[in-house]
Amino acid sequence: MIDFTSQTPSHTKVHGRHGDYAIEAKGLIKRFKSGKSFVEVLKGVDFDARHGDLTMVMGPSGSGKSTLIAALSGLLRPEEGRVDALDVDDLWKLSLGKIDKFRLDHCGFIFQGFNLFPALTALQQVEIVLKFQGLSPERAKKRATEALTEVGLAHRLHQRPAILSGGEKQRVAIARALAKDPKILFADEPTSALDGENGQVVIRLLRRAATEHGAAVICVTHDPRLEAWADRVIKIEDGVIVSDERHTPNPDATLASHH
Template sequence: MTTKSHGKHGDFAIEAKGLVKRFKSGKAYVEVLKKVDFDARHGDLTMVMGPSGSGKSTLIAALSGLLRPEEGRVDTLDVDDLWKLSSGKIDKFRLDHCGFIFQGFNLFPALTALQQVETVLKFQGLTPAAAKKRATLALEEVGLKPRLHQRPSALSGGEKQRVAIARALAKDPQILFADEPTSALDGENGQIVIRLLRRAASEHGAAVICVTHDPRLEEWADRVIKIEDGIIIDDQRRTPNPNATLASHH
């Protein structure tokens, strides 16, 4: 079960030091993260921006226990050195404390919106009745009350992304990772999504880490970190504007 004791706004949710990740490319190794230090705080929407191939997704994967770095450590919540845990414990940590939102939605085609969210909650140990109640609330919170019983094929791209967000938020994660969450959406739906991420940080105290190409999303951020070629080249705090508007792509 999820612990409900969130870190306070401003506390560190993640502190990583000296992360190095290399991939083999033919006979050589390419260093994709070059001794990256990174931290993220509860209550912050932290944007990670940088060109294609700069290492953003690799960084998220190393921070969340999905991809083992060759060097460095990740301290997160009450865990010292995540990568020292067994893979079962890392999976459990992720299930209990982390939410994920990806560009491709990652929904199960056969399940209704309600079932997509319920399934994760049942995995976490909620009873079917409790899972149904919590899933319904999470979907209502993202404005999908009229769509609870639709399968992905009957939903628009924006609605699908909102299901994915409801699924990630239903367990009230202390850390929320979003990788290009708006890139497949038009301006109006992109705005709904970024506002939900903003709210997860401000109202639920989650540390929200959002990888994006889209400089327009900076408006909502508390902090903007720029990464280039595996190195953090800039790290600025800013005052978010939760009422900013995102012009449509189209």
């Protein structure tokens, strides 16, 4: 059983230029064209997330939560506002190549659709990202094996996605994200395709990434069952943050199935 009672990461926190904050955004505005007019999806949002925290961003469908993650992570340029991440002042002032490099070096991503390559084994899915980062094949294999073992897939290293269950696929995606030891981990609806038992495994792993790895974990979800694991719950509606509360995470919470 994993011990989630300790609220401080076992290693020292990374202090960037912005203190305990891994990421800080001010005044984010994002508009999308709709017919002849524009719809404002983010309306001047301020946001921050700390190292070692699991921060939940919750809201109904269409509230702007996925757009917020995309703007924070350098995937979608906002019309206005700035994002300071780690020791980078204003991510969006960098060239696209440098933003890509920042994401590769410092960020992990977990999506509800898993985003796995059908032809690659679980081990290869994780190795490929590490090789992009410049690790030798031997080191990439060792670290990929460790990451998959950490998520409970030591017995599935050489299986391709077609043979894996939904929960196992999501764990491969988490291993791929954690193997890089990211400072910031973004998760977009990571449990929505999973039953209660697999969802529980996933949220425990995200909790562990914050507590044990010291990552700033930012999880977008509309699943209220996940709140119990969070250090902080931010609610967004219609492009505006409507509440922001700190919690004491409950390591013994269980995720009853949706069904």
